[in-house]
Amino acid sequence: MRRTSRSFINALKALICVTVIATVANGFSDRPPAGRTGAPGETTCVSCHIGTLNSGAGKVEIEGVPSAYTPNEEFTLIVRVSHPERRRWGFQITALDSQNNPAGTMLAVNTTQTTTINGTGSLTGRTYVEHRAAGTFDGQSNGASWEVKWKAPANDAGRVTFYAAGNAANGNDASSGDSIYTTAVQMASNGPPMIIEPVYKKGKILLEVTGSDIAPGAVLIVTSEALAEAQTFELKLNPPGTKWQVKKKTRSTPGNLLVNDVLPAGSTVTIVVRNPSGMESAPATLTRN
Ligand code: HEC
Structure with a gap:
């Protein structure tokens, strides 16, 4: 009985030893x-x-x-x-x-x-x-x-x-x-894009990247009572990748207008982002103070 338990313990020791070596050898x-x-x-x-x-x-x-x-x-x-x-x-x-x-x-x-x-x-x-x-x-x-x-x-x-x-x-x-x-x-x-925190800044329209879901090739569409028809602008990711923007010199279709033309000081417009898949965001309002 004693002999059996000793050999059992030895076997156990050997097993533990092998397990430890295997674990170390396996490593990271x-x-x-x-x-x-x-x-x-x-x-x-x-x-x-x-x-x-x-x-x-x-x-x-x-x-x-x-x-x-x-x-x-x-x-x-x-x-x-x-x-x-x-x-x-x-x-x-x-x-x-x-x-x-x-x-x-x-x-x-x-x-x-x-x-x-x-x-x-x-x-x-x-x-x-x-x-x-x-x-x-x-x-x-x-x-x-x-x-x-x-x-x-x-x-x-x-x-x-x-x-x-x-x-x-x-x-x-x-x-x-x-x-x-x-x-x-x-x-x-390929789902609907999202507009996050739109702002006007120095002739540009900027959208936050965080939380937005805008695909390369997306466009921004501006409508307002002052515009006879909707104006579409190209959206670009700005170089550090922190904002989506309609650049200052980007012209709209079909009106060939600048951001300053569609959003004069004191005005409010409605904007929508459309991804290349054709999906559109919910409309958002943008005011230029
Ligand atoms: C918890 C600590 C730890 C973390 C975290 C860790 N490693 Fe290691 N890594 C090690 C140790 C220790 C070794 C050396 C022993 C071995 O090979 O397991 C190692 C070895 C390696 C080796 C072989 C290195 C050589 O010069 O031979 C590679 C490749 C490696 N790790 C990749 C990674 C990568 C990729 C990550 C991150 C995704 C990572 N490790 C994260 C601890 C870690």
Whole structure:
């Protein structure tokens, strides 16, 4: 009886030992923890891979993001990490709506090289795809890329942003000496656009980007009692990407008018945004004081 229990304990010890070794060997080059894409409410891989974020000659890119999605549509995206001097690679990606709630579902394509992982705690509901050990392409120079699938939510969730972090690593099997990069790519929905905080400023009409769901190629339509017919202006995302705008020198169709012509001081107009899909926002009023 004593002998049996001793050999049982020895077997148990051996089992624990093997488990610990397996866990250490598995490490973080296989499946890093969730919530490291740099999205709002998240940290990045820099929380362990100490260094300056987004410095040096590398980058992470998300390719294949269409300008707009339709509910339940599935896309294959490519995450690419590159750096001229590095030799091992990793990434993590997620998708959020403009209120920073999880949007749609991230799915792994090659399950040997990549895997899905769920957020926990305050990040519960977020889904991620990230590299596995076989997807670090140990020894490969210049860069690596991975396919990931994104399934759009069943209901229009407005604008969606993909957030990704990438590691251009030195291959030393440790978290030291690596370079971490982040990126964010926006995509509109094919649902109705939204007008957020329209303002007149120095001959321009500006709309907030945060919360808006405007697709590239959208137009802004102005109507008022003073105008014989509706005037349509091109909308552009301004260079830092913080506002949608009708630029100062943009002329309308069909009237060939400027913002100052359709919105003289003291007047109020009605504006609507129309996405290239043909969907229109609810009307909003804009007053020039
Ligand atoms: C909780 C800490 C932690 C976080 C967060 C973390 N890592 Fe790591 N990572 C490690 C450790 C420790 C190692 C080395 C041991 C190993 O290989 O598991 C490592 C190794 C790696 C390697 C191999 C490095 C080399 O030079 O050989 C890659 C690639 C990698 N991680 C990518 C990532 C990416 C991408 C992220 C962010 C999405 C990330 N890691 C987040 C701890 C972390």
